[in-house]
Amino acid sequence: MKSKMFLKEKTIHGTALVPIAIHHLSYSSNIDNFFYLHWHYEFEFIVVLEGAIVYTIEDKEYRVMAGQGLYIHSNQLHAARSYNGMHCEACVVLFHPNLFGNNKQGATYSKFVYPILNSQIEFDNYFKPEKPWQKSVIELIKKIDELRDLSLSENELLLKSRLFEIWHLCYQNSIPTSPKLKEKKNYKIERMQPVLDYIHTNYKEEISLMDLAKILPMSEGQFCHTFKEVMNMPPIAYVIRYRILQSCSLLTETDYKIADIARSVGFNNISYFNREFIKAIGCSPSKYRKEE
Known part of the structure; x- marks a missing residue:
């Protein structure tokens, strides 16, 4: 849909060498909309730390409470707004599929990234601490958030190792598409x-x-x-x-x-x-x- 291009986010996330961005979001009470409908090529993981956020992803809505997380797939339209005007704090991690290698024919990309981009498998997109593996994803996102004020290039290996572990957990618990x-x-x-x-x-x-x-x-x-x-x-x-x-x-x-x-x-x-x-x-x- 050509008109969808007008909703593509203009912000550049990370760099060509480290295509990762970490955002720590804090919204005071009685703010209605946090960000408007948009999309980007990057994968996105969110954990709500305080309050609650209502996320719209394509045609579905998710009420994400404190301690819960969310995964947003590449190219999906999404927006976020306040839940009942609550104060909210959240951490957001975005990274480009190229994190797994620029060569789309490479072994890592073709085995662990292409199938999700091509809808051969599906990830859970709503993380709750009641499930052990989802709790681990939530904790890893929080640990990545702790690196936000540090040099990402100097902590590149640590950052990538945590993202790869998140992806591993999601991949291991993915659902094959028949x-x-x-x-x-x-x-x-x-x-x-x-x-x-x-x-x-x-x-x-x-x-x-x-x-x-x-x-x-x-x-x-x-x-x-x-x-x-x-x-x-x-x-x-x-x-x-x-x-x-x-x-x-x-x-x-x-x-x-x-x-x-x-x-x-x-x-x-x-x-x-x-x-x-x-x-x-x-x-x-x-x-x-x-x-x-």
């Missing part, structure tokens, strides 16, 4: 492609569930079930998100009025557009335009 299930899902994605093409072409117009279901054709109930299984969200929610992502490019690349942008991407009600934009991106359209 080839048959993957093949079945690929078939469903191919079957759903005409619907996606229709949405991408006609998103400016009114689109009903009936219009989309007729394309395959299916009953509306069967279509909703199949679409959600393939795209991880209901069809109308996908239409709304696609419209919102299209509006992001117009907000940053043009000086059109926000009401005109809302209409141009398929929203007839500016208040509805504002609500959906805040829900998806984490801030108002005007604030997004100003900060971008």
Whole structure:
């Protein structure tokens, strides 16, 4: 999705030699949004130290309490906001897949990184101290956080050893993706492609569930079930998100009025557009335009 590029984070994490970044986040109470919807190539691990954070990753929400952790996969859209206005403190570690070697044909990369990037295996993404191996991941992230004020280049071996241990634990407890299930899902994605093409072409117009279901054709109930299984969200929610992502490019690349942008991407009600934009991106359209 071309419009997704406008949500790519511009911050550079680490260096070419040490592609790792450590962030210690602290937010006072009554702050609504911590950071807006974005994505990056890096893998990301978070541990909440105090309070709680609500993370949105693609279409799912996770309430991460103090002592719990989270994994965010490369290229996934995510945002974070306050839970009940609580004060919050967290440590965040990001690192590029190149940490495991620049050569994508290398043994370490091909065995332990490519399968997760290619969805051949899946990592748990919600860490709780009740599980021993997840507790170990949480403790390792905390130990990495302790290095944040030190020279990363001078502590490169220690830093990498802890990240490799985290990856080892996640890999050892990963879930293989069934080839048959993957093949079945690929078939469903191919079957759903005409619907996606229709949405991408006609998103400016009114689109009903009936219009989309007729394309395959299916009953509306069967279509909703199949679409959600393939795209991880209901069809109308996908239409709304696609419209919102299209509006992001117009907000940053043009000086059109926000009401005109809302209409141009398929929203007839500016208040509805504002609500959906805040829900998806984490801030108002005007604030997004100003900060971008």
